[in-house]
Amino acid sequence: QSVLTQPPSVSGAPGQRVTISCTGTSSNIGAGYDVHWYQQLPGTAPKLLIYEDTNRPSGVPDRFSGSKSGTSASLAITGLQTEDEADYYCQSYDSSLSLWMFGGGTTLTVL
Amino acid sequence: QVQLQQWGAGLLKPSETLSLTCAVYGGSFSGYSWNWIRQPPGKGLEWIGEINHSGITNSNPSLKSRVTMSVDTSKNQFSLNLTSVTAADTAMYYCARALTVRRMLRGVLTRQGRFDPWGQGTLVTVSS
Numbered sequence: 001q002s003v004l005t006q007p008p009s010v011s012g013a014p015g016q017r018v019t020i021s022c023t024g025t026s027s028n029i030g031a032g033y034d035v036h037w038y039q040q041l042p043g044t045a046p047k048l049l050i051y052e053d054t055n056r057p058s059g060v061p062d063r064f065s066g067s068k069s070g071t072s073a074s075l076a077i078t079g080l081q082t083e084d085e086a087d088y089y090c091q092s093y094d095s096s097l098s099l100w101m102f103g104g105g106t107t108l109t110v111l
Numbered sequence: 112q113v114q115l116q117q118w119g120a121g122l123l124k125p126s127e128t129l130s131l132t133c134a135v136y137g138g139s140f141s142g143y144s145w146n147w148i149r150q151p152p153g154k155g156l157e158w159i160g161e162i163n164h165s166g167i168t169n170s171n172p173s174l175k176s177r178v179t180m181s182v183d184t185s186k187n188q189f190s191l192n193l194t195s196v197t198a199a200d201t202a203m204y205y206c207a208r209a210l211t212v213r214r215m216l217r218g219v220l221t222r223q224g225r226f227d228p229w230g231q232g233t234l235v236t237v238s239s
Contacts, residue, residue, distance in 0.1 A: 002155060032216040036225040038156075045205055046156065048227035057227070089156055093223055099171050100209075100224065102156040 003028060004090055004103035011109040012080045020075045020106045022090030028101070030071035033093045037066055037075045040087040040105075049088070050075060082110050113138035115230035117206045123237045129193040133206030133230050134186065140164050144209040145182070145189040146226060149202040157202075161209060162189055196237045206230040 005023040012018040022035060029035055035053050038046035048057055050066035053073065065076045073092075077084055090103040119131035133145070147159040160170035162180040170178045179192040193200060211224035 033221065034223045034225070038226075045229040045232050046226075047229070048225060051210075051225045051227075052223075091156075091225065093221070095221070097172070100158045102158070105155045 002104040003094055003097070003101055004092060006088075006090060006103040006106045008104070009107045009109065011111055012077075013111045014080050014082065016080050017076065017078045018080060018108065019077075020088050020090075020108070022073045022075070022092075022103050024071050024073075024092060025094075026071060027096040028071075028092045028094040029068065029073055031095055033095070035066070035068055035073035036091045037064075038089045038091065038102075040089065042086070046089060077108070080110050084108060085110050113208065113228055115206050115208065115228060117204075117230040117233050119204075119233050119235070121234055121236060123196050123235065124239055125197050125237060126195055127237075129196050129200065129204075129235055129237075130190065131204055131206070131233055131235075132188055132190045134188045135208070136187070138208075140184055140187045144169075144211060144224065146207045146209050147180070147191045148205045148207055148226065148229075149200075150205070150232075151199075151202040159191065159193075159204075196235075198237050201235065201237045203232045203234050205232050 010018050037050040039049045040046040053068040054066045063079045067074050087105045089105045114136045117133040141164040144161040144163050146161045162168045168180045177194045182189045207226040207229040209224040
């Protein structure tokens with residue numbers, strides 16, 4: 001069980017907006033550590049999607065956005081497309097465990 | 112554009128040693144940390160450890176006693192050895208570069224990092 005908690009699955013219709021939450025504790029997100037998000041398409045390696053809470057790497061569409069407040073972070077995807085079907089992971093650092101860690105992952109289904 | 116390419120044995124017996132190597136192409140080897148991350152079938156991601164160009168390492172406490180990492184700066188390569196494997200070590204293993212920054216948080220200097228890019232992954236199966 002990961003210290004960073006994500007919902008196992010979310011779904012939405014094409015064109016809709018979905019959000020994926022990542023809930024941590026006072027020793028990771030709540031302590032101010034950056035949250036990063038990764039997209040893992042089926043059968044591929046994870047790819048950096050959002051870094052330092054809110055920033056998009058070059059080439060990532062602005063349909064993807066990140067936010068953080070308190071001990072939680074969120075990934076929002078607007079204008080859902082079928083190619084967004086993937087697993088999404090949040091990542092941060094935990095100071096009490098002294099390691100970089102990932103959320104358990106969320107599977108996005110585009111209906 | 113930095114690319115990571117990895118290789119290693121894909122089928123091991125219990126108690127054997129897992130060995131993987133990752134080569135870095137198209138970018139600087141110094142100034143970053145080089146990481147191993149694994150993903151059991153159908154499960155989430157677990158950080159294994161990191162090494163920098165000077166050979167300084169840091170590992171997940173849960174694996175530290177079995178993990179050895181090394182670096183060959185002449186070839187821009189880094190390697191992972193995981194000893195005494197069991198079926199629980201069956202996973203896709205990824206290498207990844209970490210982009211790290213140092214930032215003050217509530218008066219404490221912290222090191223924060225994200226993983227980008229990743230290698231293609233190597234499936235390692237442990238079975239008798």
